[in-house]
Amino acid sequence: MNAEPGLIKRGRKFDQVLEGAQQVFMRDGFEGASVDDIARAAGVSKATLYSYFSDKxxxxxxxxxxxxxxxxxxxxxxxxxxxxxxxxxxxxxxxxxxxxxxxxxxxxxxxxxxxxxxxxxxxxxxxxxxxxxxxxxxxxxxxxxxxxxxxxxxxxxxxxxxxxxxxxxxxxxxxxxxxxxxxxxxxxxxxxxxxxxxxxxxxxx
Incomplete structure (x- = not known):
């Protein structure tokens, strides 16, 4: 992820991202979870995901x-x-x-x-x-x-x-x-x- 390290931003789709991430992490574990899968489960673009979280x-x-x-x-x-x-x-x-x-x-x-x-x-x-x-x-x-x-x-x-x-x-x-x-x-x-x-x-x- 390419946002500033250590930074978490909040916005309109923040909770949506968290819900998608929870589904993928619980299914695939930390290492197995991919940014693509998280973005897909959350129904957001990778750019939106990057804008909220700097790393997995x-x-x-x-x-x-x-x-x-x-x-x-x-x-x-x-x-x-x-x-x-x-x-x-x-x-x-x-x-x-x-x-x-x-x-x-x-x-x-x-x-x-x-x-x-x-x-x-x-x-x-x-x-x-x-x-x-x-x-x-x-x-x-x-x-x-x-x-x-x-x-x-x-x-x-x-x-x-x-x-x-x-x-x-x-x-x-x-x-x-x-x-x-x-x-x-x-x-x-x-x-x-x-x-x-x-x-x-x-x-x-």
Whole structure:
């Protein structure tokens, strides 16, 4: 792409470009996605695509982090420190699992892992643009809950990472490795409830 490096411009067809790019990236991966295919899926010319994004990496990160940022914002809105920790954690688990287990969430994860060795900036930018923000929300909540005395957490950063991983147990690896194609609401509830119960067994008051 021949626009100024590192530059993203917005215009009338910006969202249209993102929708087309998402289709192609999810289908072909980062390396396999071509500018021609993205432009065709978006219904725009290559010149229009070039005018918005200076390179494919920026386009992919805009697609990936946009979804992750929305998930982080939903996580923020769902946390009410006045509610009992069990309710807060169950709501957070439901929202995190909704993203991690979704077709889009799994596809982005596969792409970032597959391409991060050749393009290390992809992994860093994806982390900072999405998962790190949700993690920061949990850390802040755990600090507040610790101060209020509703939870007893010495290391909020570690606790946030532990809770996130508990929400990925069983279902996430199976979906990533193709051991199952979909999961039921009952299976999601089982993992979410188990994550909350185990977390509170360690950090509950």
């Amino acid at each position: 990496r920026l386009l992919f990160m805009e697609v990936a982090t946009g979804q992750c940022q929305r998930q982080a914002e939903e996580c923020i809105q769902s946390i009410n420190p006045d509610l009992p920790p069990e309710e807060v954690l169950r709501g957070a688990a439901k929202r995190m699992m909704g993203f991690y287990l979704s077709e889009f969430g799994r596809a982005v994860f596969r792409i970032v892992v597959a391409e991060s060795e050749r393009f290390p900036d992809l992994g860093r930018e994806f982390w900072e643009g999405g998962p790190a923000k949700s993690r920061a929300v949990l850390i802040e909540y755990f600090r507040e809950a610790n101060a209020r005395g509703t939870l007893r957490i010495e290391d909020p950063e570690l606790a946030a990472d532990q809770f996130t991983e508990l929400c990925k147990v069983d279902l996430h690896p199976k979906l990533l490795m193709g051991l199952c194609r979909d999961v039921t609401e009952a299976e999601k509830a089982r993992v979410a409830n188990g994550a909350v119960a185990m977390f509170l067994a360690r950090y509950g008051v």
